[in-house]
Amino acid sequence: DGGITQSPKYLFRKEGQNVTLSCEQNLNHDAMYWYRQDPGQGLRLIYYSQIVNDFQKGDIAEGYSVSREKKESFPLTVTSAQKNPTAFYLCASRRGQGFPGELFFGEGSRLTVL
Amino acid sequence: KQEVTQIPAALSVPEGENLVLNCSFTDSAIYNLQWFRQDPGKGLTSLLLIQSSQREQTSGRLNASLDKSSGRSTLYIAASQPGDSATYLCAVQGNMLTFGGGTRLMVKP
Numbered sequence: 001d002g003g004i005t006q007s008p009k010y011l012f013r014k015e016g017q018n019v020t021l022s023c024e025q026n027l028n029h030d031a032m033y034w035y036r037q038d039p040g041q042g043l044r045l046i047y048y049s050q051i052v053n054d055f056q057k058g059d060i061a062e063g064y065s066v067s068r069e070k071k072e073s074f075p076l077t078v079t080s081a082q083k084n085p086t087a088f089y090l091c092a093s094r095r096g097q098g099f100p101g102e103l104f105f106g107e108g109s110r111l112t113v114l
Numbered sequence: 115k116q117e118v119t120q121i122p123a124a125l126s127v128p129e130g131e132n133l134v135l136n137c138s139f140t141d142s143a144i145y146n147l148q149w150f151r152q153d154p155g156k157g158l159t160s161l162l163l164i165q166s167s168q169r170e171q172t173s174g175r176l177n178a179s180l181d182k183s184s185g186r187s188t189l190y191i192a193a194s195q196p197g198d199s200a201t202y203l204c205a206v207q208g209n210m211l212t213f214g215g216g217t218r219l220m221v222k223p
Contacts, residue, residue, distance in 0.1 A: 004157075006157075042203075042213050042214070042215045042216065043203075043213045045210075045211075088155075090157055090158065092158075100145045100146060100207045100211075101163075102148065102160055102163045103148060103160065103205065103211070104160060105150075105157040105158040105159070105160075106157050107156060107157040108155070108156065108157045110155070
């Protein structure tokens with residue numbers, strides 16, 4: 001079955017540690033996105049990538065980093081510079097060529113800083 | 115800058131009722147509008163995608179309409195069931211993708 005797989009589902013981090021969230025898709029989509037969701041604040045865009053080896057900052061990129069070395073993979077690193085990293089992180093993808101199409105999401109990763 | 119508003123923020127209805135969720139947006143220069151469902155602690159599930167040239171889309175008990183000129187979309191749910199309880203979000207695709215804050219729906223048995 002085609003889809004988006006995020007791992008881990010739950011992650012605990014000590015302050016000062018970097019953590020990496022995995023996002024893999026087998027939908028052959030060009031465009032991939034990372035969103036952060038906090039209660040009462042809706043979804044906010046962290047980073048997005050329209051093509052391999054290229055990515056752009058979203059609205060809240062500070063304290064995060066990404067890479068796009070393969071079409072299928074778009075990992076997100078939450079660095080120690082992110083002041084309030086506890087949140088629910090969602091990865092999404094869609095066909096990126098030409099007209100914007102339907103957006104698909106993974107099941108999310110919940111990060112808690114201890 | 116596009117702003118997307120969903121009203122009401124929360125809605126509670128008895129089972130079997132037909133209901134309408136609203137999504138309004140400020141910039142009518144859009145490519146498409148997408149409705150999602152989110153269950154607690156889960157990702158977003160795509161329900162319907164309406165292209166800018168379309169007026170409505172239907173899937174089962176769900177019908178979504180789009181009126182670009184007035185900046186409005188509605189999601190109609192027929193014969194609601196307790197399993198429909200979730201948060202419903204709309205997302206408007208213009209130059210950027212903008213999400214509404216969602217409507218939290220509870221359908222009581």
